[in-house]
Amino acid sequence: MARGQGTKSSRGSKIGDGGARRQTERVKTARRRKIGSTQWLQRQLNDPYVQEARKDGYRSRAAYKLSQIDEKFKLFKPGIKVVDLGAAPGGWTQIAVEKVLPEISGGKVIAFDINEILPIKGATILQGDLFDTKVPEELRHLTLGKADGVLSDMAAAATGHSKTDHLRTMALAEEALRFACDALIDGGFFVVKILQGADEPALFSCMRKSFGKVKRYKPAASRSDSKEIYIIGTQFKGS
Ligand SMILES: C[S@@+](CC[C@H](N)C(=O)[O-])C[C@H]1O[C@@H](n2cnc3c(N)ncnc32)[C@H](O)[C@@H]1O
Known part of the structure; x- marks a missing residue:
């Protein structure tokens, strides 16, 4: 911690x-x-x-990105239930645990990644591929219609070819959105990382159908030379 x-x-x-x-x-x-x-x-x-x-004591510099997103959009509060997709090594999960305080508030933070995540006090850790139908079943069971927030910082390993990297990240973002639409309660929030490119507007307009408010945001901790940006959907309208 x-x-x-x-x-x-x-x-x-x-x-x-x-x-x-x-x-x-x-x-x-x-x-x-x-x-x-x-x-x-x-x-x-x-x-x-x-x-x-x-x-x-954070496991990644990415922790500051989520902290800055929360400073701007005021998403977290103690006692809520949050799913963190693509959570390894765990910086975002550490921030979520600090804000949700699962051990004293009754809230829950579930961290999910294809790679191993070493234990984080207060978080429930699950390992698997979001595209693998069997593994997310366990995740879905824990969260179906019960999550106040879904976070996705998922990213595929960079190839260096910007169009390919954009498309691979968009595929992860779309899968995360599908997951979020099943998992969220009405009024819930969704934060998703993308790399800017041609397919971004389609995801943005898809999110506008499901969320009352949708904004793009690049936190100061996100490198200025990176195409990374976050889309934040709040006021989930229900699946
Ligand atoms: C940028 S890192 C996340 C950093 C993390 N938010 C933190 O604060 O430490 C992206 C993560 O997405 C995960 N990932 C990529 N594809 C995935 C998939 N299909 N299912 C689950 N996790 C995936 C990677 O394993 C990687 O750990």
Whole structure:
């Protein structure tokens, strides 16, 4: 669990100020390390959110994205039931647990991923592929018509070909929307990650049919050079 109370950095101060003072770390290009992985390592070492996540005890820098989304849209409160799709390694789940407080509020946070998620106190963890009909059955059983919120930060491994990456992420987003429409209670919310591209408007208009309000949002923690953006649907109209 995160050591700190809430997400300090999402409030802006530490990351903005600290980033300016920090010295840029350079990574020596090892003879057998590819240039791409050297650049990735250098970016990780110099990313203020990576450093802050390490300090605050979050498993990923992505934790700050959800925290900033919640600051903007005020989605969470103690006692609600939330499903986190594509939750590994667990940064979003940590934030959800901090806000839902399952152990004292009677709320629930269910984290689901195709990869293993190490235990997070207060969260129920399930492993499986959202496209695999058998595994989501267990998930559906736990959540059918009972979830106040569904989150999806699911992403396929990047190929580097932007159109392919866009389409693969859209397929995950559409599946997450299908899941959310079965799982949510009336008035519930859905947060989904996409990579911007040609198919985005179709998902957006699909969401507008099911949610009273639909907004796009790019949190400050989302890298500016990335096509990643989040679509937030609130006031679910019912399946
Ligand atoms: C960007 S990571 C999520 C990071 C996470 N939100 C956090 O805060 O730590 C995307 C995740 O989506 C998961 N994923 C991709 N395809 C999936 C699928 N078909 N079913 C379940 N999870 C999937 C990946 O395994 C990966 O862990």
